[in-house]
Amino acid sequence: MFNANRRYMADFDWALLSLAVGLAAFGVLEIWSVTTTHGTATGFWRKQLVGVGIGLVVMFLTTRFDYRRVVNAAPYLYGVGIALLLLVFTPLGKVVNGNRSWLELGSFSFQPSEMAKIFTLMLLAYYLAGVRKRPLDLRTVVVTVGIWALPTVLVFLENDTGSALSYTSFLAAMLFLAGVRWSWVAAALVAVVIAVIVAAPRIKNCESYKCERVKSVYWPDLAQKRFRYQNEQAEIAVGSGAVLGKGPRGSTQGSLGFLPEVHNDFIFAVASEEWGFIGSSLSLTTYLIIIARLIQIARRSRERVGLLLVAGLAALLLYHVTVNVGMVLRLLPIMGIPLPLMSSGSTSVVATCFGLGLAISVRLRRFVN
């Protein structure tokens, strides 16, 4: 036991942990800064601190378990995830910002889609690891897409497009890694390009809020002013941070209410405003290092399930960071996607920590078969 413990301590991915904790702490700092400087919403940073605490506990617990045993439970967890997603449509569900993606249980509320995301990812790893074929046949692909489709459609029905798309990110990555033919990959890419070409003119003429959000990034002249507002204020926040930033508690765009949703989806804007290019590029680099680390863990995994699991997590993380930061920097339309570890929101933090726990677990067990 002592030996095992010593080995656990030695093999534990302290680097990954410290990078993650660093980002989470930075997140709490920024939430505190932006909600308390001029406002009185002091609750957010405390909640976030609790969320990070729970997340770390969940992470350590997860690393204690052999990830293979955890993955074996994936079908059940997936079932639980689907059940939670369905619960959202009952009176227990809560609508926040037009998204019906919250469950409210007494004073405790959380977003099932964040949990279901990891469970779906696990089930995909579980299933694809069992398919010992390369390249994948059509049947496998169909089943995989089926596993993906059920929660994705539910999330989509919750009106949470950003999250629905996040399911697609790890689906694509895992199918790609599990051995889809190159021709299919090419076909999928061509399909995406065609979809974009077909959709673009339609979006230009469409005035639903989703279209407006797209237009306000790519065709700002066509977008309504009220939809451009958030994009413009985010740009101003980031840009006015300049190289060195305005310092902690120096945010004006965020703390004076010019930027809505500042403590969760737009926390990166505040971080950029207060810490400037130095801070924003450093935190982005930290995310990149974490993703690179996950990819490395996946590569070193001696078996398919570990590889797919960790690579899926890496893809999911990459998606979240790209979409969130992309929308803050006005490169992508605004979608309700939190920045992992930093955005205010316990479910997201705990889910991310759970995912990182799984990855660390994979790394711990890379030598034992």
Next chain:
Amino acid sequence: MASDKNQSFDSTEDLRQAGLRLQIIYYLAIVIFAALIARLWYLQVINSQGFKDRAEANRIRVIPIPAQRGTIFDRKGRVLVTSKASFNIILSREGVKDSELPQIADLLAEHLEIDRQWLAKRFEDAKYGAQYESIVVKELASESDIAWVNAHGYEYPMITAEEAPQRLYLYGQLAAHALGYVGEVSPEELKKPKGPFSKDNGYKLGDIIGKFGIESKYNDILTGKDGERRVLVDSRGRIQLNGEIERIKPVPGRDLYTTLDLDVQKAAEAQADTMPAGRGAVAMMDPNNGEILAMVSRPAFDPNIFSQRAKTPEGKEEIRELYEDPDKPLYNRVIQGGFPPGSTWKLLTAVAALNEGTITPENSRIQDGDIQVGNYLQHSLSHLGQPTIHDAIVHSADGYFYRLGLKLGVEKFENWVKLFHFGQRTGIDLPNERAGIPPVRQTKLREFEVPIKKAEKQLEEATDKTFRAQLEFRIKQLRHEAEWTDFDMINSAFGQGRNASTPIQLLRYVGALANGGHLHTPHLLLRAVAGIDRNGEEHTEASYKDENAFDVPMSDTIHKIVVDGMYGVVNEGGTGGGARVEGFDVCGKTGTAQVASKDKSGKKTNDHAWFISFAPRDKPEICSVVLTENAGRGGRESAPRTQAILEDYYRRTRGLPPKPEEAQAENGGPGTAPGNPGGKTRPPGAKPQAQN
């Protein structure tokens, strides 16, 4: 079957291939992050300045603190116009829906002690007003009002207390036309690209500027440098707690001393108040330098309406009435009113004739009485036989001046009209001065220009022979009519005919008669104290510089004849006996300007009564012009008014006790007070026949 497949599945190869594909994902991640960081570089390093400015514009609101305008004093340092600090409670229309107004009205009525109904009406009016115009819900707010507004700034960011120094005209309508009034700069003025109050000059909506009179003319002196408060606001425009970042104090405008003498002004106002038609003008000046001591125009207005009530519905109504009043109270008759000067003009004819040698001091007798001009008999009210120039002036002998005019001839006469600069603005430091119309040939020609041109044009187009002949005849006739006739000459010689002169022109003219031919530019600015202007530039103390003064040639002999004549008018049984002030040696000249033909009667067609004067005779220190519109004869209406003002002036400057019966002038006016005690003035109408 499963095992078969398992056998064909090479786990190591699978992991190797997956690893290769992972590498692709890794590169993809690097590309994506490179793009994100490039975007950060673009926003935060390359373009940060623009975003910084926009962030500042977001968070900081600049609230101007208007500077107080400079105080306007009279020549002895008595305050005429001042500004007092005050606050208005303002409701911003920005972001306030019409449907919210009743609630806001309730709120304001409850906490700021404003009449609910009055407020409802104001809001109703405001709905149709310009969108940018914020609503003044309370003027001259009390300290508790301001405290309430400031305490609730977070809940009700649209309600603010704004500093608005109030311009206070201490004496109401006293000297209103000279002092002028202030008001908000209009959108039109802002738009004018090169206008004095354009946006380019830094003016903005809501700025208070001088609109009339001294306030307008010396706006640059009186306007101070606005200060500002920079406050921190949130996205809803709410000022944050302790949100004041910076406060730049306003610098008040420069004080201005006018040449007006409050005592003289008050006396002049009192006399103007008794004018029977309620219309007329009084102006007093120091003939030695052109300093205006008093300026009155009737009817008058209270400039406080513009500075204090212009935004209230009641005030707007009052202002509208001022504009619509047919008697034009906003019109400064002293500089904007053109009237035939009547017999006051005879002095010009006399000076001209003496200078040109038409008559000489030794030999100046000319026939008086009616004169036959062509087939028209021009009557004269005087029949003095063959008076000298002195007697002709004293008794205002019309017949004498008819003939003198004819002897002088139009060329020489015109020359003297021009020498005295009639038909030109005096250049007084007030806006909107009129040039008047001089009695010269050109004026008459111009009258016929239009019909002649019209006929000529018709002639060009006409083909019918008879019609052409008719037109040619008509043109010939018109040309003939346009020529200067003897009739024109005799009328012009005694101040009738085509002559529209302003009281200020006559004032400068009588000043020159008093001082021997020096025409100083009448002016109201004595000095402006040192200080900074609205752009922050330093200015030292400045006084008025008369750059347009000029002389008319007038020998001492001629000067003496004129002065003696004018002295006689007042003191030797002349037409202006009503202006006599014991011990002050008043010299003057009456004038009665015919307004319409004699057979029409009624107030508006009564003659205008003129009296011009100076005193004392040997060392003149004050000159005056009094015009009583549609009142009758100058000697009866305007000379006694002049007398009252000069008497008051004389007694004050000589340290004598005020005249005991002064109250008399107030009831009934001088026209109905024939029995001035001590025989200082002759009973009016003593020589009515000689007043023209």
